[in-house]
Amino acid sequence: MIDFIQNLISGIAVGCIYALAALGFVLVYKSSRVINFSNGQFIAIGAFAAYALTVWVGLPVLLAALLAMLLTAGLGFLVERVFLRRMVGQPIISVIMVTIGLASVLDGLMYLTPFGSGNFTFPQFLPPGGLELAGINISYPQLMAIGFTMVFLLLFGWFFQRSVLGIAMRAVADDQMASMSLGVSVRRVFGLAWAVAGLTAAAAGIVVGTVSGLNQDGLIAIGLAVFPAVILGGLDSVPGAVVGGIVIGVLQSFSTAYLDGVLGQIGLVGGGSQYAVPFVVLLVMLWFKPHGLFGTEEIERV
């Protein structure tokens, strides 16, 4: 039982990282219908920026993390301004190609820096060990992952319910034409969505850095793991992103803990079921709920 809870908690912690990474992705899709394939690169850039600011420049860790998030937000804003704005009204496949191309460019740029090769250890600012509760151990990085996600969720909730811009974003997500006719600048909303996407991606990258160290390929892989999470939750749903992220995290954790052993007994000793299981679950679920758990079903009236 203790093992089970332990695995559940580590799954939730990893899932929170996915959820954090998925938030920005969902926000961009929700407001502008753009599928951002360069999300993983934003995660990596945010994490590396935090590392550079604290280890090389010597800033305190928290200040470095904050600055890195703002820098990545700026990068997101810039990307929208320079590349995506021209693509408004173009076929969706062209827009997707732009974000894939952008991912390659950002990858290439990162390979030019020292971060392109090797592993980096984020400076430890959390005490070693963790909380002991009835025999269950929650490490501080895990707590941080969960806490960070909760804070961001509360901020998002507040932003969408209360702030003028958040309300404008909801309006744009619901109906662009109507929003424009009510005085919403759709361009400003798109720019902001990308900035927030950069910010949350950086937050996810920094959490990954503290939990498991920094490595370009590893960070970009988080960007890919976000896809089953958001498709499961529904591409345009913020709560869906969180639930989807946590479900995928827990599934992966359970696969490693239980399924790998079972598969090993029948000769499948590779031990990588955590990489396949989320997608199997995803495919099966899409038979029944093609718009994801919380996604908007589009009702087309002819």
Add this chain to the structure above:
Amino acid sequence: MQLKVEQVTLSFGGVKALSEVSLEVAQGELVSVIGPNGAGKTSLLNCISGFYHPSAGRIIFEGHDLTHASPHQVTQYGIARAFQNIELFTGMTVLENLLMARHTFGHYNLLDNILIYGRAMRVGVGNRRFCEEIIDFMELEPYRKALVGDLPYGVRKRVEVARALALSPKLLLLDEPMAGMTLEEKEDMVRFILDIRAERGTTVVLIEHDLGVVMDISDRVYVLDFGQVIASGLPEEVSQNPRVQEAYVGVDHVA
């Protein structure tokens, strides 16, 4: 003249949707634009409201040049519109749709927009009361808290007009507000349009297919065909015009 459309031309590739269309509307007037399908009526409305930008000509509203203004800027000069294909926030209630129009988007800088307490604004400056008055005015009380997506077509059309009114516009652009309605719903809508003008002094530009309605309620009528104004004037003058009768099938039984 409150609104002046001067020699506006709009082309999509080689196709001219509008060619040298001019139109003038005085404060408080109810002007209708009629014409067969594809004549360019909605294109004209899209130019005035900033969704399209003419390739030649000018659009002047109360002395401001709106030719190159974007839709959200046009809104801030006091022009509101209702769409032909209903564009409502389907996941929100009727009241929320109207309140959305009361959020003065874009009047603040970016930081204010992020920080301003939306709910305080809604309650504080009487936006809520204002929207409730419009709901009363448009006789939408039974649907106040209903999700717009669940409402019947005729009611949604009315919500669109109500939401445009919630912007307190000086000029209201209505794109076929009666299309697809039952006779009774049409009569209601006519009454609302006349009341809007009478009680609020709002200028109305109306695009409509139902000639009977247009001839009854308009001060002046413009007739578009193939992107050109082929006739304009008082309703009775226009309906006598042979070019109009030729272009517009069915005009004879109205006159």
